[in-house]
Amino acid sequence: MTARSGEDAAGVRGAAIGALPFVVALLFAGLLILLVGENPLEALRLILDGSLGSPDKLSDTIMVWVPLTLAAAGLVVTFAAGLWNIGVEGQIVLGAIGAALIAREVTAPSWILVPLTLLFGILFGVVWALLAGVLKTKGKVNEIFGGLGLDFVATGLTLYLIIGPWAREGIASTSGTEPFPEDALLPAVGDTRFSPLAVALAILAVIGVWLLLRGTRFGLKLKAVGRNPKSAFLLGIPTNRYILGAFAICGGLAGLAGAIQATGFHQKLVPSVSGGYGFLGILVVLLAGFRAIWVAPISAFFAIVMVGSISLTLRLDIDSAIGGVLTGVLVLFALIGSGLRDYRQRKRAMEAPPPESEAEPGGDAEPADAREATN
Amino acid sequence: MEATLATIVAAAAPLLFATIGETISEKSGVINLSLEGSLMLSALAGFVLAFETGNTWIGFVAAAIVGASFATIVAFGSITLRLNQVAVGFVLAILGIALSSFLGSGYTGKPGGPIAVPPLDIPLLSDIPFFGPVLFSHNIVVYASLIVVVLAWLYMYYTRPGLSLQGVGERPEAAHSRGVPVNGLRYGYTIIGGALVGIGGAAFSLDAKLGWSFLHTRNFGWIALAIVIFGGWHPIRVAIGVYLFGFLQWLALDLQDVFPDLTQVLPIMPFVLMILALVLVNADWLRDWADRHPRWGNLIRGDAPSAIGTHFSAE
Numbered sequence: 001m002t003a004r005s006g007e008d009a010a011g012v013r014g015a016a017i018g019a020l021p022f023v024v025a026l027l028f029a030g031l032l033i034l035l036v037g038e039n040p041l042e043a044l045r046l047i048l049d050g051s052l053g054s055p056d057k058l059s060d061t062i063m064v065w066v067p068l069t070l071a072a073a074g075l076v077v078t079f080a081a082g083l084w085n086i087g088v089e090g091q092i093v094l095g096a097i098g099a100a101l102i103a104r105e106v107t108a109p110s111w112i113l114v115p116l117t118l119l120f121g122i123l124f125g126v127v128w129a130l131l132a133g134v135l136k137t138k139g140k141v142n143e144i145f146g147g148l149g150l151d152f153v154a155t156g157l158t159l160y161l162i163i164g165p166w167a168r169e170g171i172a173s174t175s176g177t178e179p180f181p182e183d184a185l186l187p188a189v190g191d192t193r194f195s196p197l198a199v200a201l202a203i204l205a206v207i208g209v210w211l212l213l214r215g216t217r218f219g220l221k222l223k224a225v226g227r228n229p230k231s232a233f234l235l236g237i238p239t240n241r242y243i244l245g246a247f248a249i250c251g252g253l254a255g256l257a258g259a260i261q262a263t264g265f266h267q268k269l270v271p272s273v274s275g276g277y278g279f280l281g282i283l284v285v286l287l288a289g290f291r292a293i294w295v296a297p298i299s300a301f302f303a304i305v306m307v308g309s310i311s312l313t314l315r316l317d318i319d320s321a322i323g324g325v326l327t328g329v330l331v332l333f334a335l336i337g338s339g340l341r342d343y344r345q346r347k348r349a350m351e352a353p354p355p356e357s358e359a360e361p362g363g364d365a366e367p368a369d370a371r372e373a374t375n
Numbered sequence: 376m377e378a379t380l381a382t383i384v385a386a387a388a389p390l391l392f393a394t395i396g397e398t399i400s401e402k403s404g405v406i407n408l409s410l411e412g413s414l415m416l417s418a419l420a421g422f423v424l425a426f427e428t429g430n431t432w433i434g435f436v437a438a439a440i441v442g443a444s445f446a447t448i449v450a451f452g453s454i455t456l457r458l459n460q461v462a463v464g465f466v467l468a469i470l471g472i473a474l475s476s477f478l479g480s481g482y483t484g485k486p487g488g489p490i491a492v493p494p495l496d497i498p499l500l501s502d503i504p505f506f507g508p509v510l511f512s513h514n515i516v517v518y519a520s521l522i523v524v525v526l527a528w529l530y531m532y533y534t535r536p537g538l539s540l541q542g543v544g545e546r547p548e549a550a551h552s553r554g555v556p557v558n559g560l561r562y563g564y565t566i567i568g569g570a571l572v573g574i575g576g577a578a579f580s581l582d583a584k585l586g587w588s589f590l591h592t593r594n595f596g597w598i599a600l601a602i603v604i605f606g607g608w609h610p611i612r613v614a615i616g617v618y619l620f621g622f623l624q625w626l627a628l629d630l631q632d633v634f635p636d637l638t639q640v641l642p643i644m645p646f647v648l649m650i651l652a653l654v655l656v657n658a659d660w661l662r663d664w665a666d667r668h669p670r671w672g673n674l675i676r677g678d679a680p681s682a683i684g685t686h687f688s689a690e
Contacts, residue, residue, distance in 0.1 A: 163638075
């Protein structure tokens with residue numbers, strides 16, 4: 001099972017987020033809100049107010065932006081290698097578990113403990129991602145299914161820890177572990193959850209990934225592996241090692257995201273610790289056209305929608321899933337929009353009188369098509 | 376023993392529809408990765424329509440339409456627009472989950488009793504000892520799921536159009552040169568497959584897992600995709616995979632009494648084991664063994680349709 005190209009795997013080339021898909025997605029969500037009998041403009045106002053309206057809300061939004069951006073930045077690397085790292089959810093969860101392990105078991109001053117929890121988060125994420133990588137390179141299991149399996153295992157492991165060895169005194173409930181000790185928590189500003197350190201790490205991750213793919217030999221070779229693993233291998237690039245490298249980088253960033261989720265946002269280990277940011281991160285990267293720099297603003301938009309739509313449930317009779325609907329529709333329309341653009345270009349190219357070409361079935365003649373083979 | 380097997384057969388119906396639908400679609404070369412979302416949304420559509428109209432079968436039709444619609448978007452995106460199939464499918468999966476949570480929030484916990492698929496013993500056959508209770512004392516949806524498996528198998532391997540179906544998934548160029556409309560068939564089979572997935576969704580919400588709850592069919596779409604691979608794209612072996620998964624689920628439920636500490640964890644184990652099984656059928660040593668012993672090997676060995684996930688253009 002070969003992988004397909006990263007950069008244009010989804011056909012999202014060039015400006016992926018044109019204004020049109022954005023408008024259409026907003027209209028679609030608005031229509032749904034009308035359908036349940038509420039005012040879409042009021043909903044929009046509440047979303048903005050609920051995510052940016054007060055220091056508390058703003059800091060929550062920022063603390064959603066951080067893990068989403070970290071996961072998405074990592075996914076840019078695996079996509080560059082042509083990999084669909086569906087296991088990213090599990091890598092976030094393992095990061096949270098790693099951080100929780102340190103937070104629970106180690107007693108040390110904050111300036112030692114905090115870096116240590118983050119480090120263990122990264123470490124656990126790397127290990128989990130490498131498992132998916134080994135399943136792919138050695139076990140020939142497509143990374144999508146290996147990743148899904150590892151996501152299931154991660155979920156099971158969290159539940160086991162929360163109701164088993166790490167259960168709260170007296171009550172075994174799935175609401176989470178005992179809150180972590182103060183010294184293990186990410187230092188935050190005032191009473192909010194806003195952690196400047198977390199934000200700095202997310203920004204560093206985006207810049208790091210951008211530099212890696214743009215200006216290093218590793219990045220260049222990685223993209224070669226993503227575009228055409230066979231030719232890359234024949235040109236002497238140790239394909240498998242690069243695939244594992246991409247997994248490790250993504251797993252590390254996802255693990256960091258999980259650690260920050262646990263020690264910064266929830267301040268304990270909860271069953272849904274990943275927040276679904278792994279899968280959401282895949283949508284972010286698809287919308288970003290696989291470019292690292294775009295990950296930051298798109299994640300910000302997603303974070304605003306996600307946090308804001310929670311307040312919809314409280315104020316209007318609208319389920320908070322409207323946020324997921326809006327982002328999902330947006331990415332779908334952006335994909336289809338870019339597909340339509342290419343489709344029209346192909347049509348035009350065919351109508352223009354090029355030198356008569358032979359019938360070339362199978363699409364093998366076009367390298368872009370061959371690269372998109374998924375199996 | 377009888378009762379256990381009967382439970383497994385009954386509970387397998389939704390997954391049988393979904394996996395056979397996906398097998399048909401993938402056999403033609405199109406991966407419909409949206410299953411997790413389309414299964415969930417069609418389960419909701421089936422329940423809501425049946426609940427509002429009081430007619431179970433209207434629910435099934437609605438669910439089939441939802442499944443077919445998702446499949447149409449996958450087909451349009453991947454065949455006409457030549458987008459990456461995985462991307463389109465994945466986005467639809469996430470979108471379907473969100474849509475079902477959004478639209479379904481008002482239907483959580485609504486009673487499904489009056490609109491459940493009514494039981495129907497098959498006269499005479501249900502009186503056969505052992506086989507009667509296991510196979511012939513269910514309802515029409517369960518019988519239909521068994522028939523769909525057999526029909527899909529016969530159609531694919533023993534009819535002319537079935538051979539064309541395999542042709543467009545294996546060697547689209549050759550099929551094209553023999554006058555088979557490759558992309559037209561891919562559209563058709565993807566949509567039919569999607570409709571079956573939709574019926575599978577309704578088989579959850581109107582029968583096997585009656586009612587609607589938040590994330591009602593959680594993870595079943597993903598596991599259906601894995602079972603298709605496990606079954607080597609062969610309807611009968613896919614069905615065996617579904618029953619194996621059903622057995623593991625029953626086991627997990629049963630073991631909850633033995634290991635009360637693991638009540639929350641055990642339900643996840645079948646999903647884990649199924650993925651491990653996937654690793655096993657892909658293992659080199661097993662594949663070598665299968666190559667050396669074709670008689671038995673063909674039972675476990677299954678290769679993906681060669682042209683799966685690729686685009687075809689005749690120009």
